[in-house]
Structures are given as C-alpha cells and as structure tokens.
Amino acid sequence: MQRSTEKSKLLLARAEQVIPRAAQTLSKAPDQFVRGVSPYAIARGEGCRVWDVDGNEYIDLVSSLGAIVLGYRHPVIEEAVVRQRARGTLFSIPGDLEVELAEQIIKRIPFIESVRFGMNGSDVTTAAIRVARAFTGRDHVAKCGYHGWADWSIATHPLRSKGIPQAVKELTHEFSYNKLDTLRKIFEDHPNQVAAVILEPVSAVSPEPGFLEGVRDLAHEHGAVFIFDELVTGFRLALGGAAEYFNVTPDLVCYGKAISNGEPLSVLGGRKDLMSVLDGQDVFFSFTYAGYLPSLAASLATLEFMDAHPVQKTLWERGKQMMQGYRTLAETTGVPTSVIGLGPHPIFQFKKPDGGDDLALKSLFIQETAKQGILTNCSNLVNYSHTEGDIQEVLSRMEEVFRVMAGAVNRNAVEASLEGPMIRPRSKPAS
Numbered sequence: 001m002q003r004s005t006e007k008s009k010l011l012l013a014r015a016e017q018v019i020p021r022a023a024q025t026l027s028k029a030p031d032q033f034v035r036g037v038s039p040y041a042i043a044r045g046e047g048c049r050v051w052d053v054d055g056n057e058y059i060d061l062v063s064s065l066g067a068i069v070l071g072y073r074h075p076v077i078e079e080a081v082v083r084q085r086a087r088g089t090l091f092s093i094p095g096d097l098e099v100e101l102a103e104q105i106i107k108r109i110p111f112i113e114s115v116r117f118g119m120n121g122s123d124v125t126t127a128a129i130r131v132a133r134a135f136t137g138r139d140h141v142a143k144c145g146y147h148g149w150a151d152w153s154i155a156t157h158p159l160r161s162k163g164i165p166q167a168v169k170e171l172t173h174e175f176s177y178n179k180l181d182t183l184r185k186i187f188e189d190h191p192n193q194v195a196a197v198i199l200e201p202v203s204a205v206s207p208e209p210g211f212l213e214g215v216r217d218l219a220h221e222h223g224a225v226f227i228f229d230e231l232v233t234g235f236r237l238a239l240g241g242a243a244e245y246f247n248v249t250p251d252l253v254c255y256g257k258a259i260s261n262g263e264p265l266s267v268l269g270g271r272k273d274l275m276s277v278l279d280g281q282d283v284f285f286s287f288t289y290a291g292y293l294p295s296l297a298a299s300l301a302t303l304e305f306m307d308a309h310p311v312q313k314t315l316w317e318r319g320k321q322m323m324q325g326y327r328t329l330a331e332t333t334g335v336p337t338s339v340i341g342l343g344p345h346p347i348f349q350f351k352k353p354d355g356g357d358d359l360a361l362k363s364l365f366i367q368e369t370a371k372q373g374i375l376t377n378c379s380n381l382v383n384y385s386h387t388e389g390d391i392q393e394v395l396s397r398m399e400e401v402f403r404v405m406a407g408a409v410n411r412n413a414v415e416a417s418l419e420g421p422m423i424r425p426r427s428k429p430a431s
C-alpha cells in the first residue's frame with residue numbers, strides 16, 4: 001500500500017518545539033506509536049474511519065479511548081450539538097438541560113439518586129473520593145486500576161508519581177484485581193482509616209466469581225464507601241455499565257466517555273445520602289465548564305439513541321468477531337500474541353516468555369497495522385459504526401500484518417524490522 005507520512009513528520013517536528021511529549025493525552029503520544037510510520041495527527045473522522053494529515057485512511061479501533069461510542073461525526077449527535085450551539089454553550093446561571101440530563105440518567109440507572117457533572121473522568125473520580133472522605137471523616141483510599149491524573153490517583157503509579165507529595169502518597173493504597181486478600185490487608189494495616197474503595201470493575205481480565213461482591217462487602221464491613229470507576233465500562237458493557245452487567249451495585253459511580261460520544265462530559269452519581277455531602281457548605285466541587293451545554297445535549301441525544309438501537313449488544317458482537325479472528329490469525333501464523341478482555345474492549349497482548357511486555361513485537365504490530373490502514377494502540381474500543389464488514393476488513397488487512405510478524409519472529413529479527421524507535425511502556429499501570 002503506497003502511503004506517505006511526510007506531513008505527519010513535519011507536524012510532529014513542530015509539536016516537539018512547543019508541546020511537551022508532543023501530545024495532550026499520554027496514550028496518544030507519538031512514543032506510543034512507531035515514529036515515521038504511524039500517523040502523528042488525525043485531520044478528520046467519520047463513522048469508524050479517520051484520515052491523517054497526509055490523507056491516509058484508517059479504520060480506527062480505539063474510538064478516541066472509548067469516548068466515541070456511536071461513531072465519529074454521528075449525524076444524530078452532531079445535529080443535537082449544532083442545535084445547542086445555536087442557543088448558547090454556557091450561561092451565567094445553570095443551563096436548562098442540566099436537570100433534564102440528570103433526570104434521564106437517574107431514570108435509566110436505578111441505583112443513582114442524584115448526579116453532578118464534570119468534563120473529564122478525573123473530575124468525577126476525584127469528586128467521589130472527596131465525597132467519601134467528607135462523609136466518613138477518613139483520609140485513606142484503596143484503589144485498583146487507573147482513575148485519572150489527580151494526585152490521590154497517580155500516587156501509586158509505578159512509573160510517573162514524581163511531583164506528588166509524599167504525604168499524599170501515604171494515603172493511597174493499591175490493591176490487586178481479583179485478589180481480595182490485598183484489599184483485606186489494606187484494611188488491616190489502616191483500621192478505621194479507609195474512606196473509599198474505588199476500582200475499575202473490569203480490568204484487562206474479567207472479575208472472578210464473587211470478586212466484585214467481595215470488594216463491596218469488605219468496603220461496607222469496614223465502613224468505607226464503595227465506588228465503581230465506570231469511565232470505560234459505563235454505557236459500553238451495558239447501558240448501566242458493569243454494575244448492571246455484573247449485578248453489583250456501588251454506592252457511588254463515575255461515568256464519562258461513552259455517555260456523550262466525544263463531547264466532554266463526566267458524571268458522578270449514586271446514593272442520595274452520599275451525594276448530599278455536596279449540598280453542604282463545607283465541601284467544594286465546582287468549576288467553570290461543569291454543565292457545558294453542547295456536552296449535555298450530546299449526552300441526551302446519545303441516551304435517546306441508545307434507547308432505540310442495540311448499541312451495547314452490537315459492541316459485544318463486533319468485539320467478539322474481532323477477538324475470534326485475531327485468535328485464528330495468531331494460531332495459524334504462530335505469532336506469540338493473544339487477545340484478552342471483553343467484547344466491547346478487546347486488548348491485544350504481546351508478552352515475553354517471562355511474562356513481561358514484548359514491546360518490540362508490539363511495536364512491529366503497531367507499525368504494520370498503520371501501514372495497512374488500521375489505527376490501534378492495542379487497547380481497542382469498538383464503536384457502533386463498526387459494521388461486521390469493517391471488522392472483516394480489519395481482519396483481512398491483518399493477514400499481511402501477521403505474515404510480516406511471523407517472518408520477523410522466525411528470523412529472530414523483530415527489532416531489526418522496526419522502521420522507527422520502539423514504543424515506550426504504557427503510561428497506565430497494569431492492574
């Protein structure tokens with residue numbers, strides 16, 4: 001396939017002069033892709049396809065880290081946003097859509113009694129922790145997974161916790177997914193001091209039977225608030241996210257991404273007695289763009305669209321189709337790779353025999369998929385615009401990717417086959 005990435009290279013050179021790490025989001029940084037081969041920047045998107053600044057077309061498997069759930073420039077959402085823009089984006093007192101969206105969310109998700117809005121996931125995960133601390137009068141937090149860039153959350157990051165005060169780090173404790181004992185130990189080490197237990201309900205792997213219930217029960221037994229971070233799973237696994245899918249109810253829940261198809265919005269919701277902490281005079285959660293109206297309009301339109309279309313069911317089907325095809329390619333070519341995760345979030349894995357990440361093979365995969373017009377960072381979040389035919393096209397394009405990888409593996413020349421530097425380790429801690 002004839003393709004040029006000249007404009008990407010020039011734009012990246014300019015970016016490096018003015019933007020640290022040349023990106024606003026770490027997982028979009030050029031060092032997560034193969035420089036010179038992968039595109040640096042995207043110019044436009046439509047459905048499940050995007051075009052880079054050189055005009056190369058890609059089937060996008062990442063869907064803006066899951067923020068795009070229906071598709072780029074989805075006509076229904078676009079229309080709702082344009083309509084709202086014509087009325088105004090933000091006012092000096094609440095906009096009229098705030099109540100409407102709050103009611104629509106509460107109507108759909110039975111355990112939510114009241115909600116507040118944010119823009120990014122970090123806004124609401126951090127608000128959830130503040131509410132839990134204010135409610136319990138305790139300071140410590142037990143967490144599992146990634147919850148955004150705030151100090152309390154990044155305190156346990158294995159690579160990037162510089163800049164966070166030691167005093168803050170001492171209050172956050174990481175427990176391991178599917179290992180209840182690691183959570184139990186945190187409660188033993190900090191009796192009556194843990195305010196909140198927050199976790200991503202689905203990690204790279206699924207919860208073992210009883211794990212989520214066990215986390216809930218331990219949290220409650222020890223008087224801590226039980227919080228689901230459903231930034232990825234909300235409105236994706238099921239309309240009511242992992243809570244609905246696994247039938248485990250948190251005290252507080254955090255949503256974002258899929259709730260508004262690419263317009264910035266996050267939501268904190270849950271039990272009224274907890275949420276009413278935010279009614280008081282002594283807890284602060286407030287910022288200029290909370291209630292940004294185009295986002296609320298997009299979310300109302302997204303929810304309405306989800307009522308009328310089998311969105312989540314389709315995400316499962318497309319993801320499973322891709323996982324099945326990927327497994328077949330790996331088996332038939334003998335390339336040491338696997339795919340894990342659930343249908344709506346399939347993750348391609350490249351592991352060395354010692355269990356560590358095989359960044360060289362992952363880099364080669366990312367390089368070759370880019371050449372074949374597939375945009376992936378290996379953490380795939382399919383969207384409703386991916387048709388069965390699109391996934392089939394991805395799998396056919398991947399035949400060449402696997403052929404190249406198999407050749408490189410057999411010749412022991414994976415690194416030598418890279419046309420740019422190897423990707424850097426992911427910013428997210430493995431959970």
Ligand SMILES: Cc1ncc(COP(=O)(O)O)c(C=O)c1O
Pocket residue numbers: 065119120121122123125145146147148149200229230231232256
């Ligand atoms: C599970 C989870 N929680 C929280 C966040 C933070 O959201 P944001 O980057 O919008 O602040 C993310 C972002 O990827 C996430 O995946």
